[in-house]
Every structure is written in C-alpha cells, then in structure tokens.
Amino acid sequence: MTAEYKVLGDVAVITLANPPVNGLGYATRVGITEGLSKALDDAAVKAIVLTGAGKAFSGGADIKEFGTPKAIQDPNLLSVILALEHSTKPIVAAIHSVCMGGGLELALGCHYRVAAPGTSVALPEVKLGLIPGAGGTQRLPRVLGVETALNMIVSGEPVKSELLASLPGQKLFDKLAASPESLFDEAVEFAKSVAAKGGDLPLVRNLPCKHPQGDAYFQFARNTVGAMSKNYPAPLKCVDAAEAATKRKFDDGMAEERRHFTNLMFTPESVALRHLFMAERAASRIPDVADDTPQRTIKTVGVIGAGTMGGGISMNFLNAGIPVTILETKQEALDRGVATIRKNYEAQVKKGKLKADKYDQRMSLLKTTLSYDDLKDADLIIEAVFEELGVKEKVFGELDRVAKPGAILASNTSTLDVDKIAAFTKRPQDVIGMHFFSPANVMKLLEVVRGAKTGKDVLATVMSVAKKIKKTAVVSGVCDGFIGNRMIEQYSRQAGFLLDEGATPQQVDKAVEKFGFAMGPFRMGDLAGNDIGWAIRKRRSVDFPDMKYSRTADKLCELGRFGQKTGAGWYDYKAGKRDAIPSALVDKMIEEHRKELGITPRKISDDEIVQRLVYALVNEGAHILEDGIASKSGDIDMVYLTGYGFPIWRGGPMHYANQVGLYNVAEAMKRFAKNPRDDASFWQPAPLIQKLVADGKQFG
Ligand SMILES: NC(=O)c1ccc[n+]([C@@H]2O[C@H](COP(=O)([O-])OP(=O)(O)OC[C@H]3O[C@@H](n4cnc5c(N)ncnc54)[C@H](O)[C@@H]3O)[C@@H](O)[C@H]2O)c1
Known part of the structure; x- marks a missing residue:
C-alpha cells in the first residue's frame, strides 16, 4: 500500500x-x-x-x-x-x-x-x-x-x-x-x-x-x-x-x-507519445551502470575549438551557469567564435527570449585562451576541432599533459573512433565521446559515446551533466557514425538509389515530409552541406570498397553544388533566401547519370519512397541492437525523434516498425532485395528482425 x-x-x-x-x-x-x-x-x-x-x-x-x-x-x-x-x-x-x-x-x-x-x-x-x-x-x-x-x-x-x-x-x-x-x-x-x-x-x-x-x-x-x-x-x-x-x-x-x-488511448499517436515519454526516461538508465554510481564533480568546463560546434557547445554550459574556457590556436579564431556566441545571445535578447542582465551574466562566465595551461583546473574538457585524427591526436596529447587527474576528456567527433582517440592519452578511462548536433545550443540530442575503456563513473557523470544542460542523452557504443549517422547513411543511400531509378529530389522530399519528417533528405543535404557526406563517402570508399551507392551525390558535389552555403545544391536558391527551387540542371544531371547506367526510369510511388527510406533506418537500427551499439530500441527512437526530425507522433523508426508489424516490414525488405538497382545484401532482414518475427515479438 x-x-x-x-x-x-x-x-x-x-x-x-x-x-x-x-x-x-x-x-x-x-x-x-x-x-x-x-x-x-x-x-x-x-x-x-x-x-x-x-x-x-x-x-x-x-x-x-x-x-x-x-x-x-x-x-x-x-x-x-x-x-x-x-x-x-x-x-x-x-x-x-x-x-x-x-x-x-x-x-x-x-x-x-x-x-x-x-x-x-x-x-x-x-x-x-x-x-x-x-x-x-x-x-x-x-x-x-x-x-x-x-x-x-x-x-x-x-x-x-x-x-x-x-x-x-x-x-x-x-x-x-x-x-x-x-x-x-x-x-x-x-x-x-x-x-x-x-x-x-x-x-x-x-x-x-x-x-x-x-x-x-x-x-x-x-x-x-x-x-x-x-x-x-x-x-x-x-x-x-x-x-x-x-x-x-x-x-x-x-x-x-x-x-x-x-x-x-488506442490511437497510434497516443501510443507513440507514451512510448516517447517512457523511452526518454529509460534512455538515462544504462544496463550495467548502477543509479548510485559515484559521480565526478563538474564545476568548470574547457572547450577546444571555437568553430561551429565549439561555440554552440559552450553556450549550453553558460546557459546552465557553468564557467567555460575556450581554447583556440589563433586569436582571430577566438574572436570570431566569441562574436558568434554574442550574436546568438543578442538575437535572443532582441526577440525577448533572454533578459539583458542574464546575457551579461552568461558572457561573464566565458573566458578565452591560447594556452593549454589555462585548462589545468577544468573538470570537463570537450574537444571540437577539425575532424582529422592527426589533429585530435595533437589535442588529446596536450590535454593528457595539462588536465588535472580525474578530469573528463570528451570528443565531439562525428565519425572518428573514440577508442583510438582515448589511446592518444595515458588515461583512456577518462575519455568519452560527447556528440552534439548542430546547432549545438539548440538541438536536444546528445549521443554519449562509450569507449571500450570509458569509466562507469565518467559515463554516469556525463549523463547527469547532459541533464543539467537540458539535453536528451543516449548512450552509443563505438562504431562508424554511432547510432544516428550510421543509420542515416542507409537512408541516404536509398534516397540516391531512388533518384537513379526514376524519382526526383522534390518527389522524394515531398513524400518523406508528408510522412512527417521535418525535412526530406535532399533539402536536409542542402542545409547541412552536401560536401560533408562527400568527404565521408571518400573515406568510406577506402574502408568499405564494396559498398554500393548512387554516384549522383558525388556528381552534384563535383559541380560545386554543396547546398545553401554555395547558393545551389539539389535545389537552386535565390540570394539570401532558403526556399528550395527545383533545379533543371540537377534533373538533367540525374537523367544523364541514368543513361550512363542504362536505366529506364520508372514511376515510383510515395509509399515505396517512404518504406525504403524508413525501413532502411529500421534494418540498420536492428543491426545496431545486435551489435550492442545501442542497448535498447527506445534509445534509437530517442535519437531519431530528438536529433533527426522523425515525426514525433510516429514514435521513432523502431516503434513505427512495431506499429506496422515486423512481419510486414520484413516482407517489404525481401521485396526490395529483389530490385536489381538496390542493394540486395542490405535488404536481408537483420537476424534480430527475423527472430522477432518468428517469435511473434516486437522491438523493446
Ligand atoms: N558541424 C556539425 O554539424 C557537427 C556536428 C557534430 C559534430 N561535429 C564535429 O565537431 C568537430 C568540429 O566541427 P565544426 O563543424 O565545429 O568545425 P569548425 O571548422 O567550424 O571548427 C573547428 C575549430 O577548431 C579549431 N581548431 C582546429 N585545430 C585546432 C587545434 N589544434 N586546437 C584548437 N583549435 C583548433 C579551428 O580553428 C576551428 O575554429 C568535428 O569533429 C566535427 O566532426 C560537427
């Protein structure tokens, strides 16, 4: 009682x-x-x-x-x-x-x-x-x-x-x-x-x-x-x-x-929202880390790199009243970074979202430096420098030299191996990934990347720091792309195949947006910068030479169409505007590419578009569970709901697959596997899905 x-x-x-x-x-x-x-x-x-x-x-x-x-x-x-x-x-x-x-x-x-x-x-x-x-x-x-x-x-x-x-x-x-x-x-x-x-x-x-x-x-x-x-x-x-x-x-x-x-009570919307409520709470619980695991005290934070991510990451801590010291290699970079932070806060003041005295208070917590020695007292240091292992090695070497014993050393890397980064120090137990999403001061999602040697107390501390800075933290193991980007790669690959087979970027985007995504894959690419994926594909073509993918995105980048930042991408853009205008040039480029491949375009239904993109997420999500990269399917849903604009009322890709019925999802995958233009090996339903179907069970 x-x-x-x-x-x-x-x-x-x-x-x-x-x-x-x-x-x-x-x-x-x-x-x-x-x-x-x-x-x-x-x-x-x-x-x-x-x-x-x-x-x-x-x-x-x-x-x-x-x-x-x-x-x-x-x-x-x-x-x-x-x-x-x-x-x-x-x-x-x-x-x-x-x-x-x-x-x-x-x-x-x-x-x-x-x-x-x-x-x-x-x-x-x-x-x-x-x-x-x-x-x-x-x-x-x-x-x-x-x-x-x-x-x-x-x-x-x-x-x-x-x-x-x-x-x-x-x-x-x-x-x-x-x-x-x-x-x-x-x-x-x-x-x-x-x-x-x-x-x-x-x-x-x-x-x-x-x-x-x-x-x-x-x-x-x-x-x-x-x-x-x-x-x-x-x-x-x-x-x-x-x-x-x-x-x-x-x-x-x-x-x-x-x-x-x-x-x-029985509408899919309510079932999804209740799933989200429970999954959000469950995400902070880690199977082998007890709730009473001792935590380290985090009173001051260091951030390395004052670029796009470093500035946004710093703002999270300033907002929570935690002093931040940002380190850069050059004064100009520091000045630029601080000016961006000021500009962001001033915009909030202008909109009436932040009081002027709060703005002053936050800025007074911010210090800048060019010397690692100024980070010797920091409790948590987050690195957000260029995405190159050599640069990370130098930074973590310096951090190992100056950071006090017990300081947590975090990397914001999106794709690099956190275990390799940890090995650049003599204290791998103190190293962890904190993968923020851009803009880091706005996006709710934080993927907390647990290295092979990351200490449980470090993990517990970072999870509670995440709460303090109002992020939804989800733990991921180490793998290429962690949870979110590893899955999005399969989604993007499908988007590319759809163009080859007969769809246009606007048709794919519209179908996915009608399903409820905040933005379709091509508008998203234009916003984030198509060159980022290009660089990743170049690297992956070395690591995974047999990976099948459409070359259209590479061709687009070869034309210098990186997206909004270059004024043109999958769509055309008018100067200073963000409206995506269908591009005749891109349509022609796609057509020529089809001709090169000898493909006769076919009419593709919106249903097929949505299923191929969403089930690609689901199949990769299932592999992620099999590999132990995510500990529960609800975590994967949280990643997609808070970081990738998956429609909230559908509850995330794994929950959505449950709702559709895993049998139906698996059957669709087998159908897609027969498409000669697609990747038959990818579309074998993951063993986990096969087992769940056989047992009459669901994810979670
Ligand atoms: N941009 C994104 O959307 C995004 C999202 C998640 C994670 N990330 C990751 O965050 C990291 C930073 O990305 P970004 O977009 O902020 O890059 P950026 O180029 O905007 O900023 C990097 C900053 O690091 C500084 N820097 C470079 N080498 C340094 C060194 N040795 N010491 C100190 N400062 C140094 C540069 O001067 C620059 O200001 C990368 O690892 C990236 O993969 C980026």
Whole structure:
C-alpha cells in the first residue's frame, strides 16, 4: 500500500506515499480508499486531510498502467474520486509542489482545496495524446471558468497556484497557504473549521458550467486548436469534452469525456507519445551502470575549438551557469567564435527570449585562451576541432599533459573512433565521446559515446551533466557514425538509389515530409552541406570498397553544388533566401547519370519512397541492437525523434516498425532485395528482425 494513514486529534490524514511523485497506481488507490474507510468508521474523526509525501501532492496516473487491466481495476481513479465525493465527513486536499493530471482530478473530487504557493498545477494528458480521463475536463471548467480551464487542458502546461488563486471568481482553491511550510497545519485547521461549521459538503460537480457565448467561443476554439494540432487528435477532443461540460448534465459530460479518453488511448499517436515519454526516461538508465554510481564533480568546463560546434557547445554550459574556457590556436579564431556566441545571445535578447542582465551574466562566465595551461583546473574538457585524427591526436596529447587527474576528456567527433582517440592519452578511462548536433545550443540530442575503456563513473557523470544542460542523452557504443549517422547513411543511400531509378529530389522530399519528417533528405543535404557526406563517402570508399551507392551525390558535389552555403545544391536558391527551387540542371544531371547506367526510369510511388527510406533506418537500427551499439530500441527512437526530425507522433523508426508489424516490414525488405538497382545484401532482414518475427515479438 502506498498511502499512509494517521489521526491527529479529530482530523484523519491520508498521505500519498508513492515516490517520486505519488503516482496514482493501483496500490496507491487502494491506500486512499482504505484510509477513507478507516476515517469514516472512526467516530472520533470529524474531517479528513488528503495530502502527498515528499516532492509532490501527486504527479497523476501511473502511466505504466495505461492500456492495461490494472488501470481500470477497482478502485480505479474514477471510483476513488466518487468515494471522496460520497464521504460524509469533509475532505480537504492539502496541495503542494506538483499537482498534475490524475492528481488534480483527485483534488477536484475533494470538498475543499488548500494549496501551497509555488505549486505547479496542470492537466498534461494532452502531451500523451490523451484528454484527462477522470473528470478533469468536466470539473476544471466549473472552478476556473471555461476559457482558463480549456487553455490549461489543451496546452497541458503547468500554471502556478498563486496565479490561479489570484483569478477573480476562481473556486479551485478555497485557500492559498502562507507558505509551503505552513500548508499542512493550515489545511488541518481549515478541516477542523469546516467540520465545526457543519452543513452540506460542497461538490465541484454541482457548480454551474456555462459560457456566455458558448457556440461562438467553441467554434473559435476549434478553429485555433485544429490549426495548431494537425497530426494529433487529442487537442480537438479536449474542446469537445469541455463543450460537453457546458451543454450537458454532469454525468453525461463525464461519459463523453470517458468515451474520448478510451478511444484516444488506442490511437497510434497516443501510443507513440507514451512510448516517447517512457523511452526518454529509460534512455538515462544504462544496463550495467548502477543509479548510485559515484559521480565526478563538474564545476568548470574547457572547450577546444571555437568553430561551429565549439561555440554552440559552450553556450549550453553558460546557459546552465557553468564557467567555460575556450581554447583556440589563433586569436582571430577566438574572436570570431566569441562574436558568434554574442550574436546568438543578442538575437535572443532582441526577440525577448533572454533578459539583458542574464546575457551579461552568461558572457561573464566565458573566458578565452591560447594556452593549454589555462585548462589545468577544468573538470570537463570537450574537444571540437577539425575532424582529422592527426589533429585530435595533437589535442588529446596536450590535454593528457595539462588536465588535472580525474578530469573528463570528451570528443565531439562525428565519425572518428573514440577508442583510438582515448589511446592518444595515458588515461583512456577518462575519455568519452560527447556528440552534439548542430546547432549545438539548440538541438536536444546528445549521443554519449562509450569507449571500450570509458569509466562507469565518467559515463554516469556525463549523463547527469547532459541533464543539467537540458539535453536528451543516449548512450552509443563505438562504431562508424554511432547510432544516428550510421543509420542515416542507409537512408541516404536509398534516397540516391531512388533518384537513379526514376524519382526526383522534390518527389522524394515531398513524400518523406508528408510522412512527417521535418525535412526530406535532399533539402536536409542542402542545409547541412552536401560536401560533408562527400568527404565521408571518400573515406568510406577506402574502408568499405564494396559498398554500393548512387554516384549522383558525388556528381552534384563535383559541380560545386554543396547546398545553401554555395547558393545551389539539389535545389537552386535565390540570394539570401532558403526556399528550395527545383533545379533543371540537377534533373538533367540525374537523367544523364541514368543513361550512363542504362536505366529506364520508372514511376515510383510515395509509399515505396517512404518504406525504403524508413525501413532502411529500421534494418540498420536492428543491426545496431545486435551489435550492442545501442542497448535498447527506445534509445534509437530517442535519437531519431530528438536529433533527426522523425515525426514525433510516429514514435521513432523502431516503434513505427512495431506499429506496422515486423512481419510486414520484413516482407517489404525481401521485396526490395529483389530490385536489381538496390542493394540486395542490405535488404536481408537483420537476424534480430527475423527472430522477432518468428517469435511473434516486437522491438523493446
Ligand atoms: N558541424 C556539425 O554539424 C557537427 C556536428 C557534430 C559534430 N561535429 C564535429 O565537431 C568537430 C568540429 O566541427 P565544426 O563543424 O565545429 O568545425 P569548425 O571548422 O567550424 O571548427 C573547428 C575549430 O577548431 C579549431 N581548431 C582546429 N585545430 C585546432 C587545434 N589544434 N586546437 C584548437 N583549435 C583548433 C579551428 O580553428 C576551428 O575554429 C568535428 O569533429 C566535427 O566532426 C560537427
């Protein structure tokens, strides 16, 4: 049981005690109803206080139970709330810290609510592709008014209790406590006073719920919400449910809410969003690194290289209040790097996203140097110099010379072997990859590359540093391209074959963008610079001479069409503009290439385009799991959702493959293997996929 019961004088106290956030799983719900029964049976008890232990009143439902019989096993949240409403003794919710989702719905079932200032109050179900399912859409409009409540329900965003308490006419809180410390005593006193007063016990369900211009308001809400939530069904259902609160009897409104909630639970969007929620939390757990692994202290950071990545990486730490020293070989490079950082911050100040004093504060944490000796006290040093092993060797040699014992030495390399880099030092246990994505101050993803000798404490420390700088960190083993780029290579290879076989860059991009990717492969190439892939292919043609790929991308680069930076790539660009204009020259180049290969172009469907690109990710992802480069399929999904613009509502490539059915995915792969223009050996379904299909199982 995860709720405690005690009696203080004539007040019974039920305390949710299910750390970390008092989730309302089955055992907690049983705890509440058992406490309630005891209180009702005890003649000495006159009133009841319901509160939460530790860091929350309640963070809401236990999402691990969603979609399982446990979620509806009696007492379920609805029946617990009904039991609270039926209580003959007044129940006061003493709300503090976090009161969200089912937690808020529980509080709304109590007769009274006393809140501590600073409490985060929200109905965040929409972020999981759902609507509140235990009366939130029916009760919140009754205490806050329809518009405020619907704003909260549709956004899912938390609002502070003191702000809500200040709204005129609000009935959410009967009292705002003076401080979090005094909340409990004030709630007990409040309970005593309402018990002494006697009379009918108020219920939120009995409050009126009207909007003076209901029809117009809900039409307006639907238009706005519909336009903003294209790929997600839940937000519009929030509007429907709130409207029902204003037009129907309470119990009928509850039934409508339930209907929407249950239907949404099985939509692919909600399943994907819940997968993302769990995968994000799971990514920070590493199978063989215990949660209590000792960590090193990171108070100061050194960054080597003030280029594109070095500057962005530095900003992450400055934003988190951690001092940074950047090292370069020349003063001009330092000046350029610092000027870019300034420019980025100034743009944020101009847009009102950063206060001027915060900007000054951040810049004051930044130092620059040309001498390695200035890095002797740094706790973490991240290298972001040119992508050449020889340059990395020099840098890590210097770091080995000056860095204090116990300093963590990280490389931002995208493609080089982290174990080789570690071997340039006499302390390979302290070396790790921290692969940021560009722009490093914006992109959420951080691939943490674990070398063969990387210390567990180093890994644990870097994972928690990542959290501090607000990155989603995913651990990858050492291999060419790590998780993300190793997979994208297969995706790009397919994009190239599609051009050879008859597609145009714009057709491929459109199909993939319609699927939901932020950008198709060719627009992406133009943005990132086609020369980067060119250089990698040149290197790989030495390492993997038999690798089959389309030569179109090389031909494009031979024409100097590197992308937006050269004003032309797969598309044409007007000076200073980013709009991709289909290029007749590129079409001709592709046609000539087909002729050279003797290919008669064929019409390729959008479905084939999407399947070949996405299943290429899936097959390589499966090999990555087989090789132990990623420890779980959810990690691969996190990489693609946070670093590669994979559509969030599809849950990442591996989750998407589960949804399609691995049998279907494997069959499609076998079909692609028969295409003489494609790479038959690549399209053999990975052994892991074959095994999962044979066992009737899925990834994860
Ligand atoms: N650009 C990206 O999208 C991206 C993404 C992830 C990782 N990376 C990796 O990050 C690293 C840096 O890439 P970038 O795009 O920032 O390159 P960049 O060319 O913009 O910057 C590199 C900087 O390093 C400096 N430098 C070179 N040798 C040095 C040395 N010996 N000591 C100190 N400074 C030195 C250069 O003066 C330059 O300012 C590379 O390893 C790259 O593979 C790049």
